[in-house]
Amino acid sequence: MSTNVERDPFLKIVTPDTTPEEVAAIVAVLSSLGSDEPPAPRRTPEWNRPGRLTRVTHRHGAGAWRASGLPR
Template sequence: MCGEEPLLRIVRGVPTAEELAALVGAVVTRPRAAGPAPAPTSTWARSGRPGSNGHLPGPGAWRASALPR
């Protein structure tokens, strides 16, 4: 690790041990920016979500849901 930039650097003020612990805890628990992409949702699963099939609730929606596109 010699010669590497530190992950964090205090540039102003004198933080207490508790403040530093809170900062480190926040940095460690944050979501990672890079990682595997979530698995794509199947067409079957998407079809059950409201508005995903082109039919939105409203006047005439029940009748329109049975009509071919």
């Protein structure tokens, strides 16, 4: 459902000699401030995962040296 509601402008330039570049800079700064939404949770990359710092126990027995180089 779309309604056409008249609103006051969010940004009003009152100086008559403002250049388009200055208006663009103001709009860029205001848009970079963000919104009221919390930021999305950051996912820890696999290479930076703390679990990678722990040592793993390698298999024992015949072929263990070969299995130590394989991913689990």
